[in-house]
Amino acid sequence: MSTGINFRFRLPLGTFTLDAKGEIPSRGVTALFGRSGCGKTSLLRCIAGLEQAGEAYLSIAGECWHDSDKGFYLPPHKRAIGYVFQEGMLFPHLRVGENLRFGHRRTPVGQRSEDFDRVVQLLALGPLIDRSPAQLSGGEKQRVAIGRALLNHPRLLLMDEPMAALDRGHKKEILPYLERLHGESNIPIIYVTHDLNELARIADHLVLIEQGTILAAGPLNEMLGRVDLPIARDEEAGALFDTRIVHHDETYHLTRLAFGGCELTVGWIDRPVGAMVRIRIHAKDVSLALDPPGPTSILNVLPVTVLEMAAHGRGRMIVKLELGGEALLARITQKSQANLDLQPGMRVYAQIKSVALSL
Incomplete structure (x- = not known):
């Protein structure tokens, strides 16, 4: 029953x-x-x-x-x-x-x-x-x-x-x-x-x-995380990650989160270490690179695997990536996809600005 x-x-x-x-x-x-x-x-x-x-x-x-x-x-x-x-x-x-x-x-x-x-x-x-x-x-x-x-x-x-x-x-x-x-x-x-x-x-x-x-x-x-659904084409499309607070940086007012063997640095979250928080990463806030960048203002540079891609309007692509066992989405131009020659199975680096992350 x-x-x-x-x-x-x-x-x-x-x-x-x-x-x-x-x-x-x-x-x-x-x-x-x-x-x-x-x-x-x-x-x-x-x-x-x-x-x-x-x-x-x-x-x-x-x-x-x-x-x-x-x-x-x-x-x-x-x-x-x-x-x-x-x-x-x-x-x-x-x-x-x-x-x-x-x-x-x-x-x-x-x-x-x-x-x-x-x-x-x-x-x-x-x-x-x-x-x-x-x-x-x-x-x-x-x-x-x-x-x-x-x-x-x-x-x-x-x-x-x-x-x-x-x-x-x-x-x-x-x-x-x-x-x-x-x-x-x-x-x-x-x-x-x-x-x-x-x-x-x-x-x-x-x-x-x-x-x-x-x-x-x-x-x-x-x-x-499904790129075949209309929801992935929404301007607010993105992925969710259920994370745990592992550290507060009081000097720079930042919080470090852990999930699936990965860590993210975000703006200060006023909750205790050990608390579970849900973080949303918008596809428009994720950029991709073939190699780790040099000195950069972006605090989150994480290795990811390309899973699949789909056209997303004129000249744009939505890319589904694997991060810590979960799906991460990136919205990029078709030119960027061609320049990087992105293909399913490739290992690349996702760059995510800390100030763009929110509960």
């Missing part, structure tokens, strides 16, 4: 048809990713039961919630889900504490999977408890909405672009809380986004959607 989330939905959506089938892991954060209007939210709403597809199947850890072949449909209010919308949609007449307790009080004690005080602490909601929604910033509203969804004690948490309505400052405010949620919650999360920066920070698994169809799905690092 499957322990994951199995689904199959077919639903006309005007100019195209949502025709999606797959399985989502029962742990971690799965991102539904694609351009606006590609069917991400429709798929999420089908999982929630807010849309009824003519052809549908959905099971959670082997428990059927929808099977159109058998004429079975579990209505939304009977599905153990938490749903966070693009805009918090808090109850305006209730204070924050009452919003949080809305689902919590309706859940029998024996069925509660989350502790009220723990959720308040996790999302730093204590100072907001007595405020009304009208007194909250956009980021604060979303934190309360996430807390309310968790205190509904769901088996599955659905998040529909929860930062889409926030400005850059409020996005930076809420991202650390989403990272904490990712690290501390055992509830599987399905997160809709069209923002590569968001999914790179919090996702474990990626489902890539285009015009209602799932192009590919898999672990996030593997998916970001």
Whole structure:
């Protein structure tokens, strides 16, 4: 019996048809990713039961919630889900504490999977408890909405672009809380986004959607390293590395990270030695050389192996490299590829500026 989330939905959506089938892991954060209007939210709403597809199947850890072949449909209010919308949609007449307790009080004690005080602490909601929604910033509203969804004690948490309505400052405010949620919650999360920066920070698994169809799905690092997918052509394309802090250089305010037998020097990360951090390396910030350079301002010069290459627009190439057992991407010109005569299997040197690296 499957322990994951199995689904199959077919639903006309005007100019195209949502025709999606797959399985989502029962742990971690799965991102539904694609351009606006590609069917991400429709798929999420089908999982929630807010849309009824003519052809549908959905099971959670082997428990059927929808099977159109058998004429079975579990209505939304009977599905153990938490749903966070693009805009918090808090109850305006209730204070924050009452919003949080809305689902919590309706859940029998024996069925509660989350502790009220723990959720308040996790999302730093204590100072907001007595405020009304009208007194909250956009980021604060979303934190309360996430807390309310968790205190509904769901088996599955659905998040529909929860930062889409926030400005850059409020996005930076809420991202650390989403990272904490990712690290501390055992509830599987399905997160809709069209923002590569968001999914790179919090996702474990990626489902890539285009015009209602799932192009590919898999672990996030593997998916970001595939040069055959449209995501590799995005201007923000890059690779992720889960690293460990091994040293802080207080003189130059730098931090050294280790992974897969390799080390990277980055700008200061205010976390203790031994802490795990996820680093993103953009393809546009990686250059290649056949030999180690002489004296240079670039602190990261690492031997890599060329795995494969693909054309990337007019005059450009995307090169997939192996670094420490993981995929690294480099975006270069076709002229550079010709000048270096790059071929799969070649050993070359990747040059990565420390100031370009970020969490």
